[in-house]
Amino acid sequence: MEKYMLIDTHAHINSEKFAEDRSETVARALANGVGSIINMGDTMESSKHCLELTEEFSCCYAGVGIHPEEAFPMTEGDLIQLAEWTKDAKVVCIGEIGLDYYWEKDPDKRQLQRKIFIQQLDLARQLNLPVCVHNREAHGDTLDILKKEGKGIRGVMHCYSGSLEMAKELIKMGWYIGVDGPLTFKNAAKLPEIVQAIPLERILVETDCPYMAPVPKRGKRNEPAYVKYVAEKLAELRQVPFEEIAGQTTKNARELYGKLAKI
Numbered sequence: 001m002e003k004y005m006l007i008d009t010h011a012h013i014n015s016e017k018f019a020e021d022r023s024e025t026v027a028r029a030l031a032n033g034v035g036s037i038i039n040m041g042d043t044m045e046s047s048k049h050c051l052e053l054t055e056e057f058s059c060c061y062a063g064v065g066i067h068p069e070e071a072f073p074m075t076e077g078d079l080i081q082l083a084e085w086t087k088d089a090k091v092v093c094i095g096e097i098g099l100d101y102y103w104e105k106d107p108d109k110r111q112l113q114r115k116i117f118i119q120q121l122d123l124a125r126q127l128n129l130p131v132c133v134h135n136r137e138a139h140g141d142t143l144d145i146l147k148k149e150g151k152g153i154r155g156v157m158h159c160y161s162g163s164l165e166m167a168k169e170l171i172k173m174g175w176y177i178g179v180d181g182p183l184t185f186k187n188a189a190k191l192p193e194i195v196q197a198i199p200l201e202r203i204l205v206e207t208d209c210p211y212m213a214p215v216p217k218r219g220k221r222n223e224p225a226y227v228k229y230v231a232e233k234l235a236e237l238r239q240v241p242f243e244e245i246a247g248q249t250t251k252n253a254r255e256l257y258g259k260l261a262k263i
């Protein structure tokens, strides 16, 4: 076991890409200092699967929610089901929810994304739970909705791709910035500057596995063990010891996701 502990705050080991070696994947995460993994649901079915994985693996936690790319007209029954799942001690948030205008160009479907995003923000408020937000090429609408409909809710803007100004606004609102593989890419754009300019107390590390593996695993299937490469890059950019990054980002994850065990 390593001396440090990291939390992969956004993973999808429920994905079928891990069907053959899920136990080994979890074992590799533990062997690489990852103490907890939060798997995020994106459909009703995957949310349920993420919850089941919390029973199978003691280090696994879950978010439940409908991802914008999977948007469908949610009924009262769906919202009641999500709420029911959150009663479990290991369901830490509503997520992942949000807007994706990169993949979705149809105005009606974008409207549906906004509708269910707001419904799920309302649900999070009622349940007093944080949210994990996906935002791709929808910065303006995402921030508008959070300001108007997200009052009193805290969360993380996962896989951050916005500007420094937007990050500062989110931080003022009490939010966190999630960073993953793209921070290590040569074409990381503004992200390295952003993670140097914002308080370390507001940064979460994540993999979003099986997607977007960090360098030196870029192009391969991503997995929670690789979250250390994101933390290493953060340490390099901020010129602080790796252990400090691990300790602070773990503390941050526990602050946002209050239901994470204090292990």
Ligand code: NI
Pocket: 010, 012, 040, 096, 208
């Ligand atoms: Ni994700």
